[in-house]
Amino acid sequence: MRKDWVEGKIHPLDLQKAVGKWLANKLEPVYKYFTDGPGKKYKEELDSVKRSR
Numbered sequence: 001m002r003k004d005w006v007e008g009k010i011h012p013l014d015l016q017k018a019v020g021k022w023l024a025n026k027l028e029p030v031y032k033y034f035t036d037g038p039g040k041k042y043k044e045e046l047d048s049v050k051r052s053r
Helices: 002-006 012-035 040-048
Strands: none
Touching: 012 040
């Protein structure tokens, strides 16, 4: 894919969208862990911490 992008066969925006979809797919289990799973309590605890800035 990199070779095709360097050679101009893939438009930069198409590459950006493809990488974004791939990354979102890979991070979905982490998102679910912190929104619906056992990590929810950790996220809530972090959200409750007062920010100093």
